[in-house]
Amino acid sequence: MQDKEQRMSAALVRIFENVLLTEELSLSQGYFSDLSIAEMHTLTAIGPYEAKTMTNTAAILGITTGTLTVAIDRLVKKGYVERRRDDKDRRVVRISLTRNGKLACRMHGKFHRVLARRILEAYDNDEQEMLLGLVDEVDKYMASSVSKYEDKNNTESIRKTAAAVAKDKRRRKEDG
Amino acid sequence: MGDGSDSKRREKITEDVIALLKESMNISPVDLKASTNLVEELAIDSMQLYEFVVDLEEAYNIRLPDELLEQIVTVDDIVDLVVRLTSE
Numbered sequence: 599m600q601d602k603e604q605r606m607s608a609a610l611v612r613i614f615e616n617v618l619l620t621e622e623l624s625l626s627q628g629y630f631s632d633l634s635i636a637e638m639h640t641l642t643a644i645g646p647y648e649a650k651t652m653t654n655t656a657a658i659l660g661i662t663t664g665t666l667t668v669a670i671d672r673l674v675k676k677g678y679v680e681r682r683r684d685d686k687d688r689r690v691v692r693i694s695l696t697r698n699g700k701l702a703c704r705m706h707g708k709f710h711r712v713l714a715r716r717i718l719e720a721y722d723n724d725e726q727e728m729l730l731g732l733v734d735e736v737d738k739y740m741a742s743s744v745s746k747y748e749d750k751n752n753t754e755s756i757r758k759t760a761a762a763v764a765k766d767k768r769r770r771k772e773d774g
Numbered sequence: 775m776g777d778g779s780d781s782k783r784r785e786k787i788t789e790d791v792i793a794l795l796k797e798s799m800n801i802s803p804v805d806l807k808a809s810t811n812l813v814e815e816l817a818i819d820s821m822q823l824y825e826f827v828v829d830l831e832e833a834y835n836i837r838l839p840d841e842l843l844e845q846i847v848t849v850d851d852i853v854d855l856v857v858r859l860t861s862e
Contacts, residue, residue, distance in 0.1 A: 629821055646828070647837060697828055704824045704840075711840060 617713075624709055630702045632676060638706050640669050641678060646700040649682070649692035678702060787860075788853050790833060795849065798826035808850040834860055 621635055630638070643658040644650050656666040670693055673679040678699035684690035695703060718726050792806045799822055812818045818826075827838050830852075836859040846852055 646831075700828045701821070701824050704828070705820060707840065708820055708824075 620713070621709070625706075629705065633678070633702060637669065637673060637676075637678075638702065640666070640673065641695060641699050641703045642706060644679065644693055644695055644699070644703075646695055646703050649694035651684075652691055652693065655693060673699070784853060784857055787856050788849070791830070791849060791852050791856065794829050794833065795826055798822050798829065806849060808848065808853065810849045811847055812849070813847070830856070836860060 618635065621638075625631065625633060625635060625638060633641075640655070640659060643655050652663050652666055652670070656663045659666065670679055670681065674681060678696055679693055680696055681691055681693050684692050718729070721729060788808060795801075795806060795816075799816060799818065801816070810816065812823070823843065827843065830836070831838055834856055836856065838855070838859075842855060846855065
């Protein structure tokens with residue numbers, strides 16, 4: 599069991615690192631090498647269609663509007679994003695992608711689709727469904743793990759998690 | 775009567791598509807026909823395709839997600855798609 603846990607743990611870390619590394623390399627060698635991964639993800643959060651508010655985009659990215667403002671300043675300078683005041687409510691700032699921003703966003707979307715296609719094409723239809731089902735389960739588990747830490751005010755939940763980790767560690771020590 | 779205006783509309787869309795493709799690909803419109811195969815004859819790459827798609831979306835106020843783009847082979851396929859999306 600321990601060997602399986604180690605394999606799973608190592609694979610998760612490697613997948614996470616290699617996906618990021620592949621994204622970074624493809625970006626640095628492609629048409630949009632002046633963009634960082636974080637900037638590309640900001641463009642993706644804004645999306646190629648209707649203009650978004652700063653608050654909305656910051657929420658999608660899980661960052662503060664202050665941090666987003668700095669990122670948007672840079673993207674405006676680089677020519678990927680444009681800012682304008684909302685026609686109905688002048689207090690609201692809306693951000694949207696320029697033509698170049700849309701191109702970058704769509705090219706990056708294609709990168710992710712091709713990556714997924716290359717992984718899936720090695721399997722037949724039933725195997726693909728099985729693989730997707732298992733990946734979904736891992737995804738759901740990780741999302742629930744994150745949600746335990748997300749509410750910073752909920753110290754009770756963090757304490758429970760810490761207690762669970764400690765208990766698990768103790769159990770493994772006793773077992774092994 | 776309806777058929778006449780439909781075919782005129784289709785003709786106009788075909789002209790627009792060819793003009794936009796010409797701009798994105800920097801080729802002569804004379805070389806482009808409704809049956810032209812984008813990948814095999816024009817050797818269009820992803821960047822050129824997206825340049826064209828972004829302009830087409832803007833011109834017709836439509837959305838062309840990748841799932842729809844994957845069905846496109848010829849100029850006529852693009853025209854079909856624009857006709858369908860602008861009729862919805």
